[in-house]
Amino acid sequence: MPRDKIPKLFEGSIDELTKPSKPTKKKPDLKKEKMQKTLYVSRDMNMKLIQLYAEEGRRQSAIVEDAVNLYYYLRLALGEKKFEELMSAVKREDPDFLREYVLKLKI
Secondary structure, three states, X not given: OOHHHOOOOOOOOHHHXXXXXXXXXXXXXXXXXXXXXXXXXOHHHHHHHHHHHHHHOOOHHHXXXXXXXXXXXXXXXXXXXXXXXXXXXXXXXXHHHHHHHHHHOOO
16 A cells, blocks of 8 residues: 555644643632532531521522621621620520621621
8 A cells, every 4th residue: 555545644743742731720710619528517507508498499508608608708807706796696596686786786
């Protein structure tokens, strides 16, 4: 079989075909990147998540993400002392008391 009958697919050298491509350096978007995490919650907390999920019709992961953002930014905005006071009011699990506390809270 003559050589000129074989079609040429690549005109470069074998080295160019076999050298690795250059890695692209992209900054990961932390808000879009998903990570597998195990979240351990109490049965009471799980019931609250299920109730929120039913009321809002959203994924539990989105609700947890909102809760983490709320916790994080409240802590930054209020400072350590006022944040701890707010958390102790939250831990009473009394919506009326919490409503009154938040109305009195001066930031």
